[in-house]
Amino acid sequence: MASSLFFTHSHCYSSSSTSSFVFRIHRQLGVTPTSLRFSSSYVASVAAMAMDSSAKVIDGKAVAKQIRDEITAEVSRMREATGVIPGLAVILVGDRKDSATYVRNKKKACESVGINSLEANLPEDSTEEEVLNYISGYNDDPSVHGILVQLPLPSHMNEQSILNAVRIEKDVDGFHPLNIGRLAMRGRDPLFVPCTPKGCIELLHRYNVSVKGKRAVVIGRSNIVGMPAALLLQREDATVSIVHSRTSNPEEITRQADIIISAVGKPNMVRGSWIKPGAVIIDVGINPVEDPNSSRGYKLVGDVCYEEAIKVASAVTPVPGGVGPMTIAMLLQNTLISAKRVHNFE
Amino acid sequence: MASSLFFTHSHCYSSSSTSSFVFRIHRQLGVTPTSLRFSSSYVASVAAMAMDSSAKVIDGKAVAKQIRDEITAEVSRMREATGVIPGLAVILVGDRKDSATYVRNKKKACESVGINSLEANLPEDSTEEEVLNYISGYNDDPSVHGILVQLPLPSHMNEQSILNAVRIEKDVDGFHPLNIGRLAMRGRDPLFVPCTPKGCIELLHRYNVSVKGKRAVVIGRSNIVGMPAALLLQREDATVSIVHSRTSNPEEITRQADIIISAVGKPNMVRGSWIKPGAVIIDVGINPVEDPNSSRGYKLVGDVCYEEAIKVASAVTPVPGGVGPMTIAMLLQNTLISAKRVHNFE
Structure with a gap:
């Protein structure tokens, strides 16, 4: 009964894992x-x-393909009816290869469904203030409907204060405590x-x-x-x-x-x-x-x-x-x- | 196995309940x-x-008595060191007898530990705006450290928008979604x-x-x-x-x-x-x-x-x-x- 949860089993495929990502x-x-x-x-x-x-x-x-097809149709319907194109801004700080890949994949995914993608690439040695400036710009930009800060951030930055700077109406990640609180509560609905x-x-x-x-x-x-x-x-x-x-x-x-x-x-x-x-x-x-x-x-x-x-x-x-x-x-x-x-x- | 959760058992004391409060x-x-x-x-x-x-x-x-004794000691220590007396404001709208009793009990409890209690009694036919005005006043009042709106509110009022008006720093009830979200999240702490x-x-x-x-x-x-x-x-x-x-x-x-x-x-x-x-x-x-x-x-x-x-x-x-x-x-x-x-x- 009392087994440890985090024991890595060596059967069922090999499992000498490198660090899980x-x-x-x-x-x-x-x-x-x-x-x-x-x-x-x-x-x-x-x-x-x-x-x-x-x-x-x-x-x-x-299923994901089907959903993306549905999104493509919706984006197009919205654009025709209102002239508005949904926009997603991604902020990438530093030059981690894996992060760059993720951001590139998101960009491609956006393009494939007709969503505008904006990208800010900041150098590793940027200051927190510089990142916050970008967030603030995207917060105020009406063409941006979602903001994503690619994690992990360089270690000299305070992740929490940077994430908190994203306007809740654009927090497409849904990680803001206000969203999580609403998710937990009956009779409330999270924005994302x-x-x-x-x-x-x-x-x-x-x-x-x-x-x-x-x-x-x-x-x-x-x-x-x-x-x-x-x-x-x-x-x-x-x-x-x-x-x-x-x-x-x-x-x-x-x-x-x-x-x-x-x-x-x-x-x-x-x-x-x-x-x-x-x-x-x-x-x-x-x-x-x-x-x-x-x-x-x-x-x-x-x-x-x-x-x-x-x-x-x-x-x-x-x-x-x-x-x-x-x-x-x-x-x-x-x-x-x-x-x-x-x-x-x- | 598959019993209904909300069946009221008739054994073990009588249980022909009036509505539970x-x-x-x-x-x-x-x-x-x-x-x-x-x-x-x-x-x-x-x-x-x-x-x-x-x-x-x-x-x-x-245990509650012990805690109240501890609070009494702390309130007194704080008053002596800083001159500040903690204050709790309670807003009561209408004249429900049970609500009036609860408010009176809170007032007494405050007095017994040396906490200042403020009370606003508004008539049943108050407007939402009048209630919001009181909340706003208490929000800005530095002698008030906690605000409690006695529920239920009269049915013509929007409970959620009234509760949301309480500054999160004074939400001693801890029901604000931001508090609940922080409570749910690892590495975060609710204010209350x-x-x-x-x-x-x-x-x-x-x-x-x-x-x-x-x-x-x-x-x-x-x-x-x-x-x-x-x-x-x-x-x-x-x-x-x-x-x-x-x-x-x-x-x-x-x-x-x-x-x-x-x-x-x-x-x-x-x-x-x-x-x-x-x-x-x-x-x-x-x-x-x-x-x-x-x-x-x-x-x-x-x-x-x-x-x-x-x-x-x-x-x-x-x-x-x-x-x-x-x-x-x-x-x-x-x-x-x-x-x-x-x-x-x-």
């Missing part, structure tokens, strides 16, 4: 609350897919829902997984995934438990869940024995593990031991190709929602 | 985060009490913690109940008790599940808990069979049930069937005399904390 990745990306639904025929087809015992894979890539957890719930919706009254276990309690994911599940009337590094019997509790969302960044931690037969699993982890067969020397695996999970669960997200593509789709969606809100366009 | 009561009162600890000898004595099999009762009245849930946790602390790594079940998910109580337990590294009206097997989940906090307002809902032997129970419910033997025609009982609980649990709060007295003590504590913060007094 799951959370770094989340921070770069983005999702939104309501609107945007698939056609009923699409829902029926993915639901059928999910029920087919040979097709338990929740295809995040396909954090992208990765919203992407998880969106996958459940698009695959017709019923949440109401279900037991849900969220593994991990980070500000950017675990905690908001738990709040979202609770808003949809699931009975939610949060399992974390101090939980003494994570396996036992997880095994009670009809829905598991795992976001801890530990390769293959959730084994088949943790899973109730028929559960639905959303695996947020994106963990690099050594792989001599790969030209890169590593491959990506989730928090969940996929090989084992696929035999027990009714549906599982793969890694890669599960939650990952959803996050950036949700960022685009948040930007669109922001623009619609400002211009009262429905 | 548990939440009304919470809203009137108040608790704070750190500071204020009992002397180690006191802690030892209550801990010993808790361990004595004949003394499983968590005496909220005694809502009084009733903070009172629950304070009882656990004062009785030396360890929370870290424990299974905790919160029954009820209200904005003012259940949800913030769950966030507080989570901040202290408990593994938390929230059980609510849509939970299909509340009994089964509750029975897993080392710590139960119940805040639903259903008389005697939690039976002995819901309780794991040795669990600690904090009962927030204050429910009136008919009692022909009482001159008032009713008596107060909790959400938990006390007679049964006392045989199974290691410690239980009684109703009345458990959480109730803590709430108002915590309101006084929040007011003191606010005054200390403004004046940089430690």
Whole structure:
């Protein structure tokens, strides 16, 4: 029973992990609350897919593609009706290669759906004031509907005070405490829902997984995934438990869940024995593990031991190709929602 | 297994409840985060009490009294050192008898610890603007460190916009979404913690109940008790599940808990069979049930069937005399904390 939560299992793929970058990745990306639904025929087809015992894979890539198509159509409809084009500004400080890649991907994603993307590249040795000046400029710029500060920031900067400078109406990341508070409260609504957890719930919706009254276990309690994911599940009337590094019997509790969302960044931690037969699993982890067969020397695996999970669960997200593509789709969606809100366009 | 959560049990005291006023009561009162600890000898004595099999009762009245004594000493120390007296302003609109009683009790409680109490009594037919004017006045008044709007407000007023007008630095109720968001987030701290849930946790602390790594079940998910109580337990590294009206097997989940906090307002809902032997129970419910033997025609009982609980649990709060007295003590504590913060007094 009392196993340690953060033990890295060495079976089920190799798992001598290099440092996990799951959370770094989340921070770069983005999702939104309501609107945007698939056609009923699409829902029926993915639901059928999910029920087919040979097709338990929740295809995040396909769903994200569908959402981006919907966004493309909405952006175009809005532009024709109002002349307004949604705009997303990304601020990148320093020259970390991974950060540059994330920013480039966001830029490309924006372009692909017709959202304007603005970018500020500041040198590593910029002052906090210089970054704040850019934020202030974007705050006041009516063509910018979402502002994203690429993390991590150089260590000489105060991340919290920089993030707090982003106007809440443009906080498409949804990490402002005021948004999180509204997310937690009944009868209140956040302006934006954090992208990765919203992407998880969106996958459940698009695959017709019923949440109401279900037991849900969220593994991990980070500000950017675990905690908001738990709040979202609770808003949809699931009975939610949060399992974390101090939980003494994570396996036992997880095994009670009809829905598991795992976001801890530990390769293959959730084994088949943790899973109730028929559960639905959303695996947020994106963990690099050594792989001599790969030209890169590593491959990506989730928090969940996929090989084992696929035999027990009714549906599982793969890694890669599960939650990952959803996050950036949700960022685009948040930007669109922001623009619609400002211009009262429905 | 699948019992309905909100069935009112007719055994274990009579329970033909008149409408529960548990939440009304919470809203009137108040608790704070750190500071204020009992002397180690006191802690030892209550801990010993808790361990004595004949003394499983968590005496909220005694703990609240102790806290009020501590506040009295602190208020006096602050006044002597700085000349500042903490002040709490209460706004009462209309002439509901119960509200008037709550306000009078708060006034008395303030006086008993040396906190200044200010009161605005507005007629039932006041406009929202008139109420907002009072709030604005108290917001700007440096002698006021906490502002409380007595709920419920007359139905022609927008409760949310009135509550939102209270400056967050004076929101001693701790219900502002920004406070709740900070409460939910790791690495952030709320300015004020809502009084009733903070009172629950304070009882656990004062009785030396360890929370870290424990299974905790919160029954009820209200904005003012259940949800913030769950966030507080989570901040202290408990593994938390929230059980609510849509939970299909509340009994089964509750029975897993080392710590139960119940805040639903259903008389005697939690039976002995819901309780794991040795669990600690904090009962927030204050429910009136008919009692022909009482001159008032009713008596107060909790959400938990006390007679049964006392045989199974290691410690239980009684109703009345458990959480109730803590709430108002915590309101006084929040007011003191606010005054200390403004004046940089430690």
